[in-house]
Amino acid sequence: MKLSTPVSGLALAFIFFIQGAFAQRGPNDEVIYHVFQRSFYDANGDGHGDLKGLEQKLGYLQDLGVTSILLTPLYESFYYHNYYATSFDRIDPRYGTMKDYLSLVRSIHKRGMKIYMDMETQYVTQDHLWYKDSFKNPSSKYSDYILYEDAAQTRPSTIVFNLRDLKGYDGTLRKITTVNLHNQQVKDYNAKLFKHWLDPNGDGKFEDGVDGFRLDHMMDELDHKAALKDLFKSFWVPLIEQLKSINPKISIMAEQADWGSYGIDYLEKGGVDRVFAFRIQQAIRSFDKNKIAAYADTTFARTPKGKQQIVFIENHDIPRFATAVKRDPGKEKVGAALNLLIGGIPSIYYGQEIGMLGDSFFGKYGGITDANEIPYREAFEWYKEATGKGMAFWYKNSGPWWDSSSVKSNDGISYQEQKNDPASLWNFYRSLISLRKDHPAMINGAYRTLQNSTQQVYTFGRDTETEQVIVAVNLSAAEQAAEVTVPWPAGKITSVFGASKYTFADQKIQARLGPYAVQVWKLNK
Structure with a gap:
């Protein structure tokens, strides 16, 4: 990075911290x-x-x-x-x-x-140059660009679902064929x-x-x-x-x-x-x-x-x-x-x-x-x-x-x-x-299913070397009580998303989740 003006050591440290924070997010730091x-x-x-x-x-x-x-x-x-x-x-x-x-x-x-x-690029219609020039024309320079079923090149190959043509919503019907990718x-x-x-x-x-x-x-x-x-x-x-x-x-x-x-x-x-x-x-x-x-x-x-x-x-x-x-x-x-x-x-x-x-x-x-x-x-x-x-x-x-x-x-x-x-x-x-962006474990954390005491509640964990989170999702329209065993050492847990009532003791979370509630906790060692 080229700097046009002098930068203090504190400012440089902040820049390197920010660069490091983004770097640790890794390839999954996207929402498409x-x-x-x-x-x-x-x-x-x-x-x-x-x-x-x-x-x-x-x-x-x-x-x-x-x-x-x-x-x-x-x-x-x-x-x-x-x-x-x-x-x-x-x-x-x-x-x-x-x-x-x-x-x-x-x-x-x-x-x-x-x-x-x-x-x-695997398919073209009858209006594409390769199709137009090679159809019924074995001497065409594009003959081997298209997959034909006969030597006279009168039957271009079908496409997916064995279709030879497709009707458009506006009534237009075009023939479609397969390109020879070899x-x-x-x-x-x-x-x-x-x-x-x-x-x-x-x-x-x-x-x-x-x-x-x-x-x-x-x-x-x-x-x-x-x-x-x-x-x-x-x-x-x-x-x-x-x-x-x-x-x-x-x-x-x-x-x-x-x-x-x-x-x-x-x-x-x-x-x-x-x-x-x-x-x-x-x-x-x-x-x-x-x-x-x-x-x-x-x-x-x-x-x-x-x-x-x-x-x-x-x-x-x-x-x-x-x-x-x-x-x-x-x-x-x-x-x-x-x-x-x-x-x-x-x-x-x-x-x-x-x-x-x-x-x-x-x-x-x-x-x-x-x-x-x-x-x-x-x-x-x-x-x-x-x-x-x-x-x-x-x-x-x-x-x-x-x-x-x-x-x-x-x-x-x-x-x-x-x-x-x-x-x-x-x-x-x-x-x-926003929650995902704030927690590296939500971006690059390894996934693991976590067992709990209730069939209607799905729980899983995401963890990196520096952060662990637990997600609980009530898949039903009724309030559910669930006990979740925490698989990582934790002195306490912090709610970072959701409003469910819960307690934490002896590495177990006791939670009451409202209908279709989503709850996320972060672990603190």
């Missing part, structure tokens, strides 16, 4: 905000959330306490979610320009935050593409580059196709190594295609740093103490040292948590506490913090279409009346998902209604994030 940017905030009034809108709302995100932003894909596509590209090289013009993107990234970094980009030119193209987002201007500095990537639907054997085996070794690991040779500080997160998987093979063999804790997500929704404990034990015990699990209760592919718990405010807060405190790197899906609703239309309207998930990708509810500047109603008047939407009416769920209410879900999330 997973944003579906088309639905977040519309800056230019066209109904589509955009990059300028997201930049204008960075203050909101910092006020909530998040440190990192995960975007859904930005590249050009016929589909509103931007998966299945028509071109990987261009930003969807509804989101803005490259200038808008670079402004957003620089603003994020100036605030000390991080940005991650979602990438899925082709060397495809590998070279991906390396160039990903490197561009790491360092857009190529100056070796990264204030305008992403801090890592989310790899959507990553598989070692893509969609179980014999022609695309061993992709970890042949495609993903070499690509990730090239990216890390440019910026060793980036983090690569993989969405394991099998949601029943712990993702350990991705961490051990796939070259990635992080996977998603799907089993914990599924267990939290069950409100089954034994299931939550079992999946948490296995998830964290099996995660290799230096790797991380991303813990979440919502994402863009599953019904909203508030819908799953039928808007029960106690259950919503239990979900928030487990999401943020149980371990790993927490990820919050936009609107989760205010309890937005959304269920699937899967199978109700035309089978598999890209409309099925619109209900949990709706416009962020900024205002009580669902009208006002920035509302991203890009799907307005487009079908039954709009007709049945609660967002367009006064559903009692909005940031405006919650920001000044100390008892609101939004403020509960904010207080939990």
Whole structure:
């Protein structure tokens, strides 16, 4: 650090203390905000959330306490979610320009935050150059870029779920096929593409580059196709190594295609740093103490040292948590506490913090279409009346998902209604994030399930060499009494979150937890 003016020894000591405090937090010192940017905030009034809108709302995100932003894909596509590209090289013009993107990234970094980009380059639509040029044209230079089922190249390979095409919510039907990830030119193209987002201007500095990537639907054997085996070794690991040779500080997160998987093979063999804790997500929704404990034990015990699990209760592919718990405010807060405190790197899906609703239309309207998930990708509810500047109603008047939407009416769920209410879900999330930041054990502490005397109360501990905390969560709607044995030496305990009544003696906590109460204690030796 270059100092332009003399600094006293006391000031230097303070600087080194602060640096040390941040250093000891380690790689888990993040709270990710997973944003579906088309639905977040519309800056230019066209109904589509955009990059300028997201930049204008960075203050909101910092006020909530998040440190990192995960975007859904930005590249050009016929589909509103931007998966299945028509071109990987261009930003969807509804989101803005490259200038808008670079402004957003620089603003994020100036605030000390991080940005991650979602990438899925395994598939293209009929409008992509590789598809258009090679279809029925074996002499095309792109013939081996696409996986075909016949020599005449009239049958491009299916994608996930054996689909050959996908209908858009607006009625558009596009053919989709699989990219040949074993082709060397495809590998070279991906390396160039990903490197561009790491360092857009190529100056070796990264204030305008992403801090890592989310790899959507990553598989070692893509969609179980014999022609695309061993992709970890042949495609993903070499690509990730090239990216890390440019910026060793980036983090690569993989969405394991099998949601029943712990993702350990991705961490051990796939070259990635992080996977998603799907089993914990599924267990939290069950409100089954034994299931939550079992999946948490296995998830964290099996995660290799230096790797991380991303813990979440919502994402863009599953019904909203508030819908799953039928808007029960106690259950919503239990979900928030487990999401943020149980371990790993927490990820919050936009609107989760205010309890937005959304269920699937899967199978109700035309089978598999890209409309099925619109209900949990709706416009962020900024205002009580669902009208006002920035509302991203890009799907307005487009079908039954709009007709049945609660967002367009006064559903009692909005940031405006919650920001000044100390008892609101939004403020509960904010207080939990603050709690996490104040306690290193909540960030890097090892997880352990703690047994207690009550089936409806889930207890666990997080500990580092310097701090130990115990979390108790009442999973029921009734008051519960629980006895918890403290596994670490403690002279006394201090309540750092919650208002439960408790006593502590002989290394045992006797507590009475209100309905769906969350209580956190810090141990003092």
